[in-house]
Amino acid sequence: MRVTQGWTRFKQGIESSSVVKFTHLKSREKEELIQALKIVSALQNQVLASF
DSSP states (O other): OHHHHHHHHHHTTOOOOSOOOGGGOOHHHHHHHHHHHHHHHHHHHHHHHTO
16 A cells, blocks of 8 residues: 555655555555554564563
């Protein structure tokens, strides 16, 4: 999704941004994002627990 929005902005000559509009995400993409965020959170917790 981020790549699609970035490419669209580039083609339109709009300055690049790290903002992702979640209103344009499909249900499957939202589920994938939630899963990825959970994994990142779990990895962060493991790293913090090891110190």
